[in-house]
Amino acid sequence: MTTATPESESPAAPEQNDDVALQVEGFKVYYETPRGTVRAVDDVSFSLKQGERFALVGESGSGKSTLAMGLMRLTRPPGHIAGGRAVLKGQDLISLSDEEMRQVRLRDMALVPQGAMNSLNPVMRVGQQISDGIIDHLPEDEPKPNKAEMRDRVVALLDRVGLQPMVARLFPHELSGGMKQRVAMAIAISLSPSVIIADEPTSALDVIVQRQIMQTLGRLQEGLNASVLLVGHDMGLVAQFADTVGVMYAGKLVEVAPVRTMFKNPLHAYPRLLIESIPTLDEKKRLVGIPGMQPSLLNLPPGDVFAPRSPLKFEPEDALVEPKLVEVEPGHWVQLSRASVEDFDKYAHLVDYG
Ligand SMILES: Nc1ncnc2c1ncn2[C@@H]1O[C@H](COP(=O)(O)OP(=O)(O)OP(=O)(O)O)[C@@H](O)[C@H]1O
């Protein structure tokens, strides 16, 4: 994780560090609803390094899937990308044509969508679904594989996600949840993308299968030296997988840190509470939830939206100050606000609220 650089002067030629796979800057995705604008992803910036495993966590409705879909340019009305950039291999994805973006999907960046197991076509055999994905996204200058070559490719992909060759002949309803999730992963890696976004790949699976799926995702990541953006809401589960954790709250990133730092020294009250609420085996403590509810993303009030739930004592006017995401030490970013950060005074010199 490195800093999100300020807006470049020349959007046509975005700068990008060599070790950065995907740089997201000021990314916004809004839904226009009859009741107003839902700012589901609001000014999110982070960078995903080459080979990095970045986990994005946050409670339901915090904007994780909206961000994942937005980065893939799969946002559907009433949603739209309202601003920002997502730079992959020196190209700003937001400025690509639909056709150019179609070429990027699977080849450079692939998504295992939330509920992937329900997104498979129920009337098409698994092998056919994998090969269709390959044909659809194959570079124009690459010859189309013949039948035998395609069969070999499909079998090799199934093998990489831990499935037997015979699975190619099955229909989705003949597979378990974990197997379907593996098929979705096989489709995602079919053209060896450099970035894989996996949105809650283990939800609705039992604990053992969850662990196996995470291991497979880890092996795929290593095999491709890909960068993974893993979306989840279970801090404990992602901690075992991720190098870096980003925590979202109400459409914004409130803290990003290397996983150890996040667990040892979370600075923002929200991740702190999330971590405190992870149950442990040896300590029979009462499980604490986070009091209050996430606010509606419709017409959010100004200032620090976490303030009403913050356990800290602060002056009411402190909650009205718009927090800023600031790098407090290398790779550790926090949305600084007196209403949400206990040691605020220690970092106050880093913020210029302008
Ligand atoms: N089509 C839509 N129209 C209006 N609002 C939407 C739409 N889709 C999502 N939203 C709103 O955007 C916000 C973010 O939703 P999103 O699905 O991205 O959350 P999430 O963090 O992925 O949640 P979960 O953990 O439940 O998957 C929510 O407030 C949701 O109500």
Ligand SMILES: [Mg+2]
């Ligand atoms: Mg989601």
